[in-house]
Amino acid sequence: MSRVEVECKMEEGPLGKYIIVPKGLYNVVPDTTTISGVDPKGEHTIYRGYTIADIGEHASFYEAAHLFLYGQLPCEDELREIKRKIDTYRGQVPEKIFDALKLVPKTHPMYYGSYGVALLGQYYAPEWRFDDDFLYEHALRLIASLPVIFTAGWHLAHDGTVIRPDPNLDHAKDVLRMIIGRMPSDLEARAFESSLVLYMDHGFNASTFTVRVIASTLSDMYSAVAGGIGALKGPLHGGANEKAMQMLLEAKEQAEKAGKPLEEYIEEYILQKLARKEKIMGFGHRVYKIHDPRTDVAAKFIKQLPEGEYWLKVLKKAEEVMWREKKLPANIDFYTAVLYYQLGIPIPMYTPIFAMGRIVGWTSHYIEQVKNNKIIRPTEKYVGPTGLKYAPIEERCKK
Numbered sequence: 001m002s003r004v005e006v007e008c009k010m011e012e013g014p015l016g017k018y019i020i021v022p023k024g025l026y027n028v029v030p031d032t033t034t035i036s037g038v039d040p041k042g043e044h045t046i047y048r049g050y051t052i053a054d055i056g057e058h059a060s061f062y063e064a065a066h067l068f069l070y071g072q073l074p075c076e077d078e079l080r081e082i083k084r085k086i087d088t089y090r091g092q093v094p095e096k097i098f099d100a101l102k103l104v105p106k107t108h109p110m111y112y113g114s115y116g117v118a119l120l121g122q123y124y125a126p127e128w129r130f131d132d133d134f135l136y137e138h139a140l141r142l143i144a145s146l147p148v149i150f151t152a153g154w155h156l157a158h159d160g161t162v163i164r165p166d167p168n169l170d171h172a173k174d175v176l177r178m179i180i181g182r183m184p185s186d187l188e189a190r191a192f193e194s195s196l197v198l199y200m201d202h203g204f205n206a207s208t209f210t211v212r213v214i215a216s217t218l219s220d221m222y223s224a225v226a227g228g229i230g231a232l233k234g235p236l237h238g239g240a241n242e243k244a245m246q247m248l249l250e251a252k253e254q255a256e257k258a259g260k261p262l263e264e265y266i267e268e269y270i271l272q273k274l275a276r277k278e279k280i281m282g283f284g285h286r287v288y289k290i291h292d293p294r295t296d297v298a299a300k301f302i303k304q305l306p307e308g309e310y311w312l313k314v315l316k317k318a319e320e321v322m323w324r325e326k327k328l329p330a331n332i333d334f335y336t337a338v339l340y341y342q343l344g345i346p347i348p349m350y351t352p353i354f355a356m357g358r359i360v361g362w363t364s365h366y367i368e369q370v371k372n373n374k375i376i377r378p379t380e381k382y383v384g385p386t387g388l389k390y391a392p393i394e395e396r397c398k399k
């Protein structure tokens, strides 16, 4: 991982000295966190002390959620308790939320997520508080409920039905069952679970930072998560996994027409896109400049699922071309796109699944922010005109 050096400038401003930071807050550190981030050597992303790849490969959803929320991997009784709560809460999404979702015009499931979560806050916590019991209970309710809302939205928009959660199943298996409408195998459920864990957190990424900004105003956790979902939806963030699969399927179709294998044609396809100055979704990262270690874990599961060897060849070829042409590595979204395709998941559910993992990070960051809060409110450098005077409308637009 290479760290890019960027300079900040100091300038005199009307409110005192201004620190002018790089656009996009590149390499800017607005706060500290003990939840996740790049280790001091800049080699790995760390989940509460463990590497992201270690936890992604080995931890269950419940173990990883416990690690994020409470700071350590659970002992047996703690594991039983967090599992009991997440499974119970998954089955308790109020009927009125489903009724409300039925009124939403058919749309992308990410919109159902933002509406549903905001409404859920109204039901569960109309009066917000900041004591530990309350914060952790609502973090777990959000973690458990979000997948139910997304999957309800997806099915309502398609066949008007709602597949209900089964609190007797493990979280990841039940969520995948609700998405694909059949009972997944243990391997499918574990591959899906691992992807949720890999998505759980990633330092001050755009959606997490959005959650922290909202938390810093002492707004409630449900509103903060609704904001996080909005930030994640964009194609430069969570929306990339959907775009990456659409791109791979477009390349596959073109390859078939050209009578060439995709693992060969993908080079031509990428070169054409780069020549048109288009971005290749699923490549590049604000932090990982050489390699995204999460892709190694996802690759292990891709290999075991249908057409695994074939897809890995396509992914590796695309990576080789992008590294040669742009020195950009593939990111996790390029790999989960294929993994979700292998699991038979509809493409519009890819970004919601990212959110079903990231909700663990969002709620953990919400709690960390409010426990040591300072409102996040930067200062702008105004460069527009000054001295204009209001004129009545009849005088304003004279030609």
Ligand SMILES: CC(C)(COP(=O)(O)OP(=O)(O)OC[C@H]1O[C@@H](n2cnc3c(N)ncnc32)[C@H](O)[C@@H]1OP(=O)(O)O)[C@@H](O)C(=O)NCCC(=O)NCCS
Residues within 6 Å of the ligand: 024, 235, 236, 237, 238, 240, 278, 279, 280, 281, 282, 283, 284, 285, 286, 287, 326, 328, 331, 332, 333
């Ligand atoms: C993730 C991303 C937003 C990181 O942004 P960033 O750190 O600001 O990096 P930049 O966008 O400044 O990229 C630096 C250069 O690489 C190019 N680049 C970055 N990602 C690219 C991609 N996926 N395809 C082609 N070129 C890319 C940029 O155009 C830029 O080129 P320039 O210097 O000639 O203008 C960016 O890489 C991207 O848009 N990737 C595609 C979307 C994606 O996969 N997002 C998921 C991230 S987990």
